[in-house]
Amino acid sequence: MCAVQSFGPRHAPGWVALSNALLNRQVTAGALLDEDARRDPTQLSRRWVVLDRGDGGGVVGTAHLYFFPFDPPGCLHASVLVHPAHRGRGVGRALWRTLEAEARQHNGARLAATVADNDAASLAWARRRGFAPQFHRFTSKLDLHTFDAAAFQADVERAAAQGVDFADLHGADGPTLDRYVNFVADRLTETPDLAGHPRWPLEQVREILRLDHAPRPEWLVLAVGPDGQWLGTTAMVAVASGTVAYNELTAVAPGARGRGLALLLKLQAIRRAREAGFPVMRTNNHSANTPMLAVNRRLGFAPLPGQYTLVRPAPDSGRARVCPQTFRATPSGRQS
Numbered sequence: 001m002c003a004v005q006s007f008g009p010r011h012a013p014g015w016v017a018l019s020n021a022l023l024n025r026q027v028t029a030g031a032l033l034d035e036d037a038r039r040d041p042t043q044l045s046r047r048w049v050v051l052d053r054g055d056g057g058g059v060v061g062t063a064h065l066y067f068f069p070f071d072p073p074g075c076l077h078a079s080v081l082v083h084p085a086h087r088g089r090g091v092g093r094a095l096w097r098t099l100e101a102e103a104r105q106h107n108g109a110r111l112a113a114t115v116a117d118n119d120a121a122s123l124a125w126a127r128r129r130g131f132a133p134q135f136h137r138f139t140s141k142l143d144l145h146t147f148d149a150a151a152f153q154a155d156v157e158r159a160a161a162q163g164v165d166f167a168d169l170h171g172a173d174g175p176t177l178d179r180y181v182n183f184v185a186d187r188l189t190e191t192p193d194l195a196g197h198p199r200w201p202l203e204q205v206r207e208i209l210r211l212d213h214a215p216r217p218e219w220l221v222l223a224v225g226p227d228g229q230w231l232g233t234t235a236m237v238a239v240a241s242g243t244v245a246y247n248e249l250t251a252v253a254p255g256a257r258g259r260g261l262a263l264l265l266k267l268q269a270i271r272r273a274r275e276a277g278f279p280v281m282r283t284n285n286h287s288a289n290t291p292m293l294a295v296n297r298r299l300g301f302a303p304l305p306g307q308y309t310l311v312r313p314a315p316d317s318g319r320a321r322v323c324p325q326t327f328r329a330t331p332s333g334r335q336s
């Protein structure tokens with residue numbers, strides 16, 4: 001019999017030890033608590049844990065029900081993690097029951113979950129609970145030590161010939177930063193990840209850009225046309241306790257696409273990441289994002305195993321809809 005208990009700050013070290021190991025992250029206990037403190041209080045976030053030997057041992061299972069802005073609209077995100085040595089004993093079941101009961105308090109919300117694409121047992125576990133895959137995302141990484149910027153000299157010259165310039169937001173005044181946040185909000189719903197989603201509130205855009213807690217405006221780069229028009233952007237933040245440069249977004253406005261600007265924007269991010277001493281850059285991609293995947297391949301990003309996002313419809317709304325065009329990644333996480 002597993003005792004599920006509500007999460008408290010004392011569980012944070014055990015929580016991150018488990019989630020870092022399973023999700024290949026490097027979050028500190030302090031960063032987890034800071035993230036919770038920054039959360040919009042109107043958006044749900046509830047955590048639970050199961051401890052080894054009742055209350056005396058380490059965290060062997062976690063559950064988290066929360067609002068995740070990249071999920072399909074109207075979903076709450078459900079995450080259940082169990083230490084591999086404690087699986088198959090009902091820990092996951094007990095955590096799921098608790099999480100599902102809480103979800104029922106929120107109009108029996110539609111739930112979204114992510115499962116590693118190389119974890120058939122967890123995928124089957126989620127399917128038994130009514131989840132169906134909707135799309136696939138994967139991380140890629142670029143070795144910044146071996147990256148050869150000189151190989152892209154012709155691309156850089158092509159940008160100059162178009163009269164396109166690159167500027168970052170270092171020293172930008174408040175109105176310019178606000179304009180930038182709005183520009184990013186417009187670009188986000190043009191990505192395959194967020195197509196059809198409502199425009200994000202500006203506070204949410206500021207949060208993913210770290211503007212209010214770890215601002216690095218020099219890592220927010222714009223492509224600017226000859227007439228001063230903003231054509232596209234790339235945004236980089238530091239993750240993994242500052243050891244990895246994460247390319248949060250690279251986006252080109254619809255009217256400026258097809259001119260090679262995404263590659264040039266990424267080169268700007270790469271240059272800044274190398275100047276800041278990062279050994280590696282990471283990014284996340286929707287598997288159906290063909291143009292961005294092509295750019296990443298050309299730059300030398302190496303794909304890593306990815307994750308399926310699955311959705312469980314609200315209990316009375318029928319079966320989950322699978323999108324055949326977007327659900328076509330191979331189990332290795334690479335494109336088919």
Ligand SMILES: CC(C)(COP(=O)(O)OP(=O)(O)OC[C@H]1O[C@@H](n2cnc3c(N)ncnc32)[C@H](O)[C@@H]1OP(=O)(O)O)[C@@H](O)C(=O)NCCC(=O)NCCS
Pocket residue numbers: 022078079080081082083086087088089090091092093094113114115116119121122123125126128
């Ligand atoms: C998916 C995951 C949470 C399951 O955790 P778990 O503790 O092994 O879950 P359970 O033990 O409750 O269930 C696993 C299966 O073991 C079996 N089982 C459960 N209790 C058992 C018991 N007492 N004796 C024998 N078998 C048992 C059942 O077949 C059960 O599946 P079912 O409940 O669907 O019938 C775990 O594999 C994991 O952490 N995966 C990575 C994260 C992830 O992908 N999470 C899912 C998305 S939220």
